Amino acid sequence: KQWYQRRVAITAGNLEAIDWGYYAGRxxxxxxxxxxxxxxxxxxxxxxxxxxxxGIGALENDFKKEVAEYLEGSKExxxxxxxxxxxxxxxxxxxxMTVAEYLSTKPELRAQLVEDIExxxx
Numbered sequence: 001k002q003w004y005q006r007r008v009a010i011t012a013g014n015l016e017a018i019d020w021g022y023y024a025g026r027x028x029x030x031x032x033x034x035x036x037x038x039x040x041x042x043x044x045x046x047x048x049x050x051x052x053x054x055g056i057g058a059l060e061n062d063f064k065k066e067v068a069e070y071l072e073g074s075k076e077x078x079x080x081x082x083x084x085x086x087x088x089x090x091x092x093x094x095x096x097m098t099v100a101e102y103l104s105t106k107p108e109l110r111a112q113l114v115e116d117i118e119x120x121x122x
Contacts, residue, residue, distance in 0.1 A: 020037050024030040092101070103110040 024033045
């Protein structure tokens with residue numbers, strides 16, 4: 001239960017009883033107090049029915065599944081990034097590498113460079 005539900009539950013049963021005799025002795029017209037007492041006693045405060053909790057619970061479960069799937073995907077992406085980073089660390093430093101060595105592991109970049117060179121030939 002939420003904090004406000006607990007407070008209402010605690011307070012609802014522990015309300016102090018109204019001393020109607022005190023008011024009947026103080027008010028000049030005791031019939032007025034009796035009328036007010038009857039009306040006060042007939043007041044019914046409706047409590048709304050809880051028709052949202054089950055839907056919220058279902059949404060929460062769906063959200064938890066989505067988060068779990070996202071975390072699994074994140075772990076896979078992290079593993080790919082770590083593998084790519086390990087490949088980069090395994091390469092020779094750029095200062096020691098020739099252009100051919102650099103382009104040997106990047107065929108798409110090699111193709112783009114060849115295309116650019118061919119486009120600029122006169």
